[in-house]
Amino acid sequence: MSEKIFPLNREELLSVIAKYPTPFHLYDEGTIKNNLRALQEAFSWAPEFREYFAVKATPNPRILSLLAANGAGADCSSLPELLLSKAGGITGEKIMLTSNDTPADEFQQAIALGAIINLDDISHIDYLEQHAGLPKCLSFRYNPGNLIEGNDIIGKPTEAKYGLTRDQIFDAYRIAKEKGVRRFGLHTMVVSNELRTEAFVYTAKLMFNLAKELKEALDIDFEFVNLGGGIGIPYRPEEKPVDLSAVGAGIKEAFGAIMVPAGLSRTAVATESGRAITGSAGWLVATCLHEKKTYKDYIGLDACMANLMRPALYGAYHHITVVGKENALADHIYDVTGSLCENNDKFAIDRKLPKIDIGDVVVIHDTGAHGHAMGFNYNGKLRSAELLRREDGTIELIRRAETTDDYFATLRFAGASVAI
Numbered sequence: 001m002s003e004k005i006f007p008l009n010r011e012e013l014l015s016v017i018a019k020y021p022t023p024f025h026l027y028d029e030g031t032i033k034n035n036l037r038a039l040q041e042a043f044s045w046a047p048e049f050r051e052y053f054a055v056k057a058t059p060n061p062r063i064l065s066l067l068a069a070n071g072a073g074a075d076c077s078s079l080p081e082l083l084l085s086k087a088g089g090i091t092g093e094k095i096m097l098t099s100n101d102t103p104a105d106e107f108q109q110a111i112a113l114g115a116i117i118n119l120d121d122i123s124h125i126d127y128l129e130q131h132a133g134l135p136k137c138l139s140f141r142y143n144p145g146n147l148i149e150g151n152d153i154i155g156k157p158t159e160a161k162y163g164l165t166r167d168q169i170f171d172a173y174r175i176a177k178e179k180g181v182r183r184f185g186l187h188t189m190v191v192s193n194e195l196r197t198e199a200f201v202y203t204a205k206l207m208f209n210l211a212k213e214l215k216e217a218l219d220i221d222f223e224f225v226n227l228g229g230g231i232g233i234p235y236r237p238e239e240k241p242v243d244l245s246a247v248g249a250g251i252k253e254a255f256g257a258i259m260v261p262a263g264l265s266r267t268a269v270a271t272e273s274g275r276a277i278t279g280s281a282g283w284l285v286a287t288c289l290h291e292k293k294t295y296k297d298y299i300g301l302d303a304c305m306a307n308l309m310r311p312a313l314y315g316a317y318h319h320i321t322v323v324g325k326e327n328a329l330a331d332h333i334y335d336v337t338g339s340l341c342e343n344n345d346k347f348a349i350d351r352k353l354p355k356i357d358i359g360d361v362v363v364i365h366d367t368g369a370h371g372h373a374m375g376f377n378y379n380g381k382l383r384s385a386e387l388l389r390r391e392d393g394t395i396e397l398i399r400r401a402e403t404t405d406d407y408f409a410t411l412r413f414a415g416a417s418v419a420i
């Protein structure tokens with residue numbers, strides 16, 4: 001079981017809404033810090049532990065600077081994400097570029113920032129060298145093919161576009177070494193929203209064994225093995241959170257059994273978690289605008305899938321509570337919808353909830369990662385504000401809501417302007 005909490009009481013929330021109208025995402029600083037600390041503690045046994053926060057989960061420099069102040073780096077996969085990291089005070093080897101199908105300007109920016117570069121393909125060695133030069137520390141992303149089952153979000157590794165095959169990865173490090181690279185890391189990312197301890201330990205063993213074989217074959221040391229992100233969170237109240245200390249202990253055992261005898265006892269363990277850090281620390285707050293009764297009962301919110309795509313995209317569950325009715329009987333069945341002209345714009349389908357009245361404030365839980373970030377402007381929908389609740393209880397606006405001016409900003413036509 002995981003308790004679904006919200007950091008503000010009703011009065012506090014209503015006073016925030018008076019200043020910042022719904023919809024908005026609210027993040028909680030204390031929860032973010034606790035989540036990061038729990039991950040760091042699980043790996044405190046490692047010679048060095050590095051968390052490169054996956055910027056795509058919550059691409060806001062205010063959040064990045066908060067994470068940086070608590071020891072995290074950044075995992076980027078686009079040029080703007082590199083610039084966001086820099087804006088958040090994360091530079092040099094605190095940045096790891098793990099992109100794919102990478103354009104030259106992104107490699108150039110990563111090199112300019114002194115980032116660690118993690119290549120997605122063997123052909124990218126030449127491309128990188130030609131367009132940006134080789135970094136001091138180079139890593140490759142391993143795709144284990146049919147050694148791992150895969151899941152709904154990432155898919156089966158053999159069908160996934162990411163990473164190098166086993167044969168390619170041996171060639172890749174050999175070529176990089178011949179080209180003069182002396183510092184190496186090894187990376188994979190094969191699970192997503194995973195809750196099972198065994199899955200993480202299995203991946204770690206696979207990677208430690210690969211590091212050992214690469215060292216034996218090519219006489220190279222590894223500065224780090226990056227196990228990727230994909231640590232899940234219990235979106236459903238009946239799910240249990242990942243037992244991070246069991247994950248850490250299982251990986252510690254594998255490290256002792258594989259890495260230490262292989263002469264890799266000083267290799268750092270790295271992760272690039274997004275969801276596990278910010279997922280449970282964010283909430284989408286919306287207001288009920290309409291109730292509609294046709295073949296089903298619909299609750300229409302002022303938020304839509306532009307604010308949270310996961311339910312529409314993956315059929316993902318996000319817990320919903322109604323402010324002031326947290327303990328009321330869930331004796332109504334609703335589809336909770338947004339206003340986008342797509343029938344999958346539903347935050348919940350056939351969800352048991354207390355009776356919802358027009359004007360009720362609805363909280364959608366666990367939206368801190370891959371929430372606001374995925375938003376789009378389809379159908380002229382505008383993305384919401386982001387607020388941060390500081391540890392002292394104050395509320396900080398860390399991104400304003402988009403306006404129609406923003407929507408028109410990229411258009412070029414005679415007399416383009418909006419007057420409303």
Ligand SMILES: *Cc1c(COP(=O)(O)O)cnc(C)c1O
Pocket residue numbers: 054056057075098189192193228229230231272273274275276369
């Ligand atoms: C998305 C992504 C992550 C983060 O995934 P989470 O599920 O948020 O932990 C990490 N690494 C890479 C390469 C990714 O694409």
